[in-house]
Ligand SMILES: NC(=O)C1=CN([C@@H]2O[C@H](COP(=O)(O)OP(=O)(O)OC[C@H]3O[C@@H](n4cnc5c(N)ncnc54)[C@H](OP(=O)(O)O)[C@@H]3O)[C@@H](O)[C@H]2O)C=CC1
Ligand SMILES: Nc1c(N[C@@H]2O[C@H](COP(=O)(O)O)[C@@H](O)[C@H]2O)[nH]c(=O)[nH]c1=O
């Protein structure tokens with residue numbers, strides 16, 4: 001499939017210019033710097049008079065979308081976006097969520113042409129291209145689609161499955177233990193790593209643990225700063241399992257729910273019904289293994305502490321792996337960070353099947369020299 005434009009099929013003009021292809025490359029790189037969660041990673045660039053005026057990106061749920069970020073940067077530089085081209089890694093949205101529809105913002109800014117990598121599969125947000133064309137804006141879909149899809153591969157999967165995006169966090173020893181033999185585990189990691197764990201909680205709509213963790217640790221599951229004060233955004237506390245949550249359990253101090261089910265897919269469906277878009281799974285080993293075994297972890301954050309715990313509980317003790325060929329593979333998804341004395345390793349699942357074939361002409365091959 002070649003890039004689509006709203007021009008007639010008989011018109012021979014190449015879909016994108018060399019500058020637009022370069023802008024798409026920059027937008028994709030900017031997108032990759034965002035944080036994963038309920039929203040896809042999206043970048044945008046604005047081109048005018050043969051120059052890339054600005055590059056923007058989405059910085060996480062609730063913050064301005066990439067197009068708005070790029071338009072803001074253009075205006076901050078005292079430039080006028082009227083008549084410009086916007087190059088975006090995802091079809092501009094057409095809905096009012098926590099931010100307004102980007103399609104309208106682009107029209108209001110006087111943008112004349114929008115090149116976007118891939119259509120928005122999210123039923124609520126889609127339709128931006130139709131709205132743009134209705135307002136007389138030329139649209140081109142397809143350049144950079146392969147890279148855009150690869151970047152948001154797991155978000156696209158979660159969206160297609162109609163479930164929340166899932167991040168799992170494991171705080172483990174060098175030898176992969178999450179508790180000592182007697183069940184003690186507080187704390188394996190140092191304060192810097194734990195602060196990063198709290199930042200993860202603050203980015204999630206819900207934090208989920210199994211009943212085993214509730215009974216062993218009595219976790220609070222709140223998002224807190226270095227002084228133990230609550231952060232602004234607090235996640236829903238979710239307990240998965242059959243046993244009741246004890247009357248005095250600390251997690252009852254915030255909004256909480258127990259879901260008496262062992263099936264991660266059904267638990268996610270129930271959370272989706274409650275409006276949860278991003279779940280942080282914090283263990284313990286039985287629950288983490290169940291999510292990983294069901295291929296329902298989209299991002300895995302491992303906090304690796306420099307200590308060994310010998311015969312303690314392993315992070316994924318219940319994962320069914322009988323032979324090396326059944327190993328669950330991951331790949332790095334961003335830089336490894338040093339947090340005090342610990343490491344933070346962010347991973348995403350290595351694809352179990354080859355990625356879908358690139359549906360568009362690769363960047364750089366569909367362009368014409370700048371006119
Ligand atoms: N370092 C770290 O990052 C963490 C360490 N821990 C440590 O882990 C230990 C607790 O481990 P564990 O008991 O495995 O903790 P879990 O939180 O995984 O709880 C396990 C229990 O949850 C219920 N459950 C829900 N879904 C499933 C499922 N799909 N499969 C199996 N059981 C399910 C079962 O109880 P039911 O009968 O009620 O249904 C099960 O016994 C503690 O020592 C704790 O300190 C815990 C979290 C994080
Ligand atoms: N042991 C361990 C973690 N354990 C996780 O933190 C929970 C306790 O949360 P709270 O009561 O809110 O502070 C605990 O039940 C488990 O999910 N986390 C880490 O960052 N590092 C650690 O060494």
Ligand SMILES: [Zn+2]
Pocket residue numbers: 065066067092093094100101102103
């Ligand atoms: Zn938008």
